Amino acid sequence: MSTTHVAETGGPGPATEPAVPVVEFKEVWKSYAGRDILAGVNLKIRRGEVMCILGPSGTGKSVTLRHINGLTMPDQGDVKVFGESVVGHSEAELAPVRRRVAMLFQGGALFDSMSVEQNIAFPIVEHTDYPPEKIAVIVAEKLTMVGLPGIQNKMPSELSGGMRKRVALARSIALEPDIILYDEPTTGLDPLSSEKIAQLIVDLNVRLQTTSVVVTHDIVAARTVADRLCFLHQGRFQFIGTFDEAARGGHPVLMEYFRSMGFPCGTGVFQAVKS
């Protein structure tokens, strides 16, 4: 078994409240081409927190994330969202959960043939009976929230990488989800854009009172957004805890990972900064 350290303190909310997991992984196994990507993973994500999944490329971070909304099904084990298992259900049966769990994809996954406005309006049109005027107001509001007001008529091809991700984020929050899944939100962006996106994740988590799960290998972004982080290595979470605990030397492999990313570790040189 992995040396999993589960920090039950450090999450948001009063310390006296019992931690309520909105997402729970129980002994989840997943393999591709005979290789175990997830090997008995256990994880509880509490309501309202920002959980970062850290780890080197190709270790199964995105696969873990995709289990939460049922885009990927485990070979063994169970994944519960809002207390209900999402394993073994059809696409139609997963629809109610998916309406409450939004996902920001690595490349944004905006629909090329639609304008920014149509992209953001798309889930609203699909799942509500709102009149066009109300939808237009919601779209404008979401674009303002992500710091891009007035670009409704632009096409995705006219946007920079950072703008595409922010528009995709606006689309993700269009239906005001309870959980937002972020798959590598800062990958491929310059440091300034990365910082903007990271700050946006924190802001949205507070303003919309959502639970956020962020997959990243960007430690700077993780430091900005994470209430807790977990470190995926060799198919298991080798560390689960706060950034401070990780920085103080949470796990030898994690410390090595931090150092390889240029962060001095276990020395108390830096502390987690949560805006």
Next chain:
Amino acid sequence: MNQPQPSATAIFYKNLRWLRFVDRFGRKGQQIIEYIGGLAGLVAETATAAVSRPFYSAEVLHQMDELGVKSLSITGITALFTGMVLALQTAYSLEAFGGKMFIGRVVSLSLVRELGPVLTALMVGGRVGSGITAELGSMTVTEQVDALRAMAISPTRRLVVPRVIATVVMMPVLSAIADLLGILGGLLIAILELQMTVADYATSIWQQLQISDIGSGLAKTVFFGLEIAAIGSFNGLQVQGGAASVGRATTRTVVLASICILISDFFLTKLFLAL
């Protein structure tokens, strides 16, 4: 003279070659069966989704324009020149038997029963089938299809159903126009090259052509349309990897759709002749 006995190692390697051949053959067979099963599953899912809400009528109309109306030039030119060639060849082949009088009947029967539907299907298969695969394939690799699933929207319902309906509806229309243009091409040759009158040509057609000839030809195109759209969509949604995979899937669609059209044409012809 005694033949030297093959060594145990030689026997082993000889058998190993056979085993490898059987293994490769078995794997290929398994792939083909899995492909047919997957395609049949998509067709069944499409049929179910096509008769239940929500309906994407605007998208169906858009696809009818994209896949149908915009294919008119390629199918029209093909049919026009095929009719002209048929008229020339008939006149040349049957010259000794006073073949001029048969030109109208040969051209119209060949086109309406066989060449019009099949050539139209092959042209549409090349243009539309490959287009569907390329579009859905690039949507798959850029995670747009996953984004639909994550938003609790069925990719089959949103992407496949409109394309299948549009192709199935537009194929008979394109084929009927192709028949007319082919017959017109024959008429042009009859008048300009063979010094026939319009009345002679029209009488020749009128004496031979039956409603059932037209009906069987157009009915075939409904099946061809289904084959083209289903194969194109399935190959597009199965793409994994990057741009190179999209290119390979597109080629596979053109080859497979063409083969399926020609094979099913034989069986449909037998079926309609028996009716």
